[in-house]
Amino acid sequence: MRHYGSLHNYIEMHRERCGLSQAELALLIGVGKGASVSRYELSSRTPNLEALLALELVFREPIQRLYAGVAEGVLDSVTSRARTLLESLDDTPSKELALKLELLTKLVRPDDITIIPTWEDVG
DSSP, X not given: XXXXXXXXXXXXXXXXXXXXXXXXXXXXXXXXXXXXXXXXXXXXXXXXXXXXXXXXXXXXXXXXXXXXXXXXHHHHHHHHHHHHHHHHOOOOOOHHHHHHHHHHHHHHOTTOOOOOOOOSSOO
């Protein structure tokens, strides 16, 4: 797995800040045993959706921040795929094209405020 600037996850840091043991956190998020939390902290296992949402609720941090390293990798991947899709679009004006261009441009260049053309009543 590629490593990014951030740690894969920050579960251990948040757990320790809250004074929770791995067993206590496991109980709160409904995963049974502290060993599961240990595997999450070591990045040898990824929690299921319910456990991820529970972590978000317990620590009051979005999943994207709890799993910052993973989020950075996902961002790179989505941006790359959005760029590929953007380059492959047909240039026939349509409402659908305008919507796609708006979405893909935001994904590829989130800080760019370029005006995206829209077409009314085309087709």
